[in-house]
Amino acid sequence: MQSVSGAVAFVTGGASGIGLGIARALAEQGAKVAVCDVREDHLAQARQVAAEEGWADRLLALRLDVTDRAGYTEALDWTEAKLGPLQILVNNAGVGIAGPVDEATHADWDWGVGVNLIGVTNGLVAGLPRIKAHGMGGHVVNTASEGAIMSARLTRGVYAPTKAAVISLTEHLRVELEAKGANIGTSVVCPGPVATNIAETEQFRPAAYRVDSPFRTLEDPHGALPPVDPTASPLWIEPIVVGRMTVHAILNDKLYVITHPQFIESVKARHAAIEAAMAPDYLPH
Numbered sequence: 001m002q003s004v005s006g007a008v009a010f011v012t013g014g015a016s017g018i019g020l021g022i023a024r025a026l027a028e029q030g031a032k033v034a035v036c037d038v039r040e041d042h043l044a045q046a047r048q049v050a051a052e053e054g055w056a057d058r059l060l061a062l063r064l065d066v067t068d069r070a071g072y073t074e075a076l077d078w079t080e081a082k083l084g085p086l087q088i089l090v091n092n093a094g095v096g097i098a099g100p101v102d103e104a105t106h107a108d109w110d111w112g113v114g115v116n117l118i119g120v121t122n123g124l125v126a127g128l129p130r131i132k133a134h135g136m137g138g139h140v141v142n143t144a145s146e147g148a149i150m151s152a153r154l155t156r157g158v159y160a161p162t163k164a165a166v167i168s169l170t171e172h173l174r175v176e177l178e179a180k181g182a183n184i185g186t187s188v189v190c191p192g193p194v195a196t197n198i199a200e201t202e203q204f205r206p207a208a209y210r211v212d213s214p215f216r217t218l219e220d221p222h223g224a225l226p227p228v229d230p231t232a233s234p235l236w237i238e239p240i241v242v243g244r245m246t247v248h249a250i251l252n253d254k255l256y257v258i259t260h261p262q263f264i265e266s267v268k269a270r271h272a273a274i275e276a277a278m279a280p281d282y283l284p285h
């Protein structure tokens with residue numbers, strides 16, 4: 001897209017953290033934004049932010065759980081009725097479910113995969129045909145995580161696989177849409193540490209998925225990350241920074257939005273291990 005001004009965007013998990021950062025950055029450039037979230041308190045916060053920043057007349061704040069397929073269609077119908085044809089779909093809602101894999105329960109997988117992966121596919125199934133139909137072009141943004149391209153670490157065992165799937169899904173979607181000349185761009189946001197409310201994830205785990213086990217949040221008991229405090233470490237960045245990176249990616253159709261170049265050695269180490277496993281003498285071919 002060459003401009004987002006006047007375009008209609010739909011941002012899930014859009015009332016807090018990175019989603020709100022993306023919504024604000026889109027609004028800054030003149031977009032109309034439907035902000036959807038499962039938390040009413042976050043929706044109230046988004047309305048307040050929009051009022052303070054002067055884009056309340058271009059905001060639609062809607063309650064939506066991304067695992068609710070019927071609700072998704074209703075939210076998109078309402079958005080298009082109120083704001084106009086959907087052009088920018090931002091599948092951002094996610095839960096910071098941690099792991100570890102060897103102790104994870106069915107409830108952990110059902111919830112983690114259900115929100116972080118199936119929530120994204122629900123958005124694509126409900127939203128993509130609408131963007132294709134009007135022919136004005138558009139853009140799909142999916143939020144994954146930098147943790148999904150880095151070498152494996154403790155405490156990301158359930159979370160990172162859900163996000164790795166979102167990266168792969170976006171890469172394939174991009175190839176398909178390009179092959180069809182659909183005029184719909186694609187980006188996958190891979191954030192490193194961003195100062196958001198993600199550490200509250202477990203407090204809002206639905207009752208049906210509640211279990212007791214260690215390592216349930218993205219707080220890092222091994223000390224690889226400092227506590228969430230942007231004033232204490234330059235690693236923590238503000239959501240609006242990620243939002244502006246994302247809008248840049250939409251305007252320039254960039255696939256990857258990788259917020260933290262600081263982690264490149266971890267990414268390289270993973271790639272090197274894969275390449276080493278492809279050496280002729282690695283296996284008895």
Ligand SMILES: NC(=O)c1ccc[n+]([C@@H]2O[C@H](COP(=O)([O-])OP(=O)(O)OC[C@H]3O[C@@H](n4cnc5c(N)ncnc54)[C@H](O)[C@@H]3O)[C@@H](O)[C@H]2O)c1
Pocket residue numbers: 012013014015016017018019036037038039042064065066067092093094095096115119143144145146147190191192193194195196197198199201
């Ligand atoms: N904060 C980070 O450091 C970080 C790093 C990598 C990736 N991410 C990803 O960024 C995305 C946004 O997270 P954030 O850090 O801004 O956290 P956040 O908790 O501040 O925002 C996430 C929002 O999603 C909403 N949400 C949760 N489950 C939902 C559901 N089922 N349906 C609709 N909304 C739902 C929450 O209510 C919340 O408002 C997530 O996908 C997360 O995995 C965050």
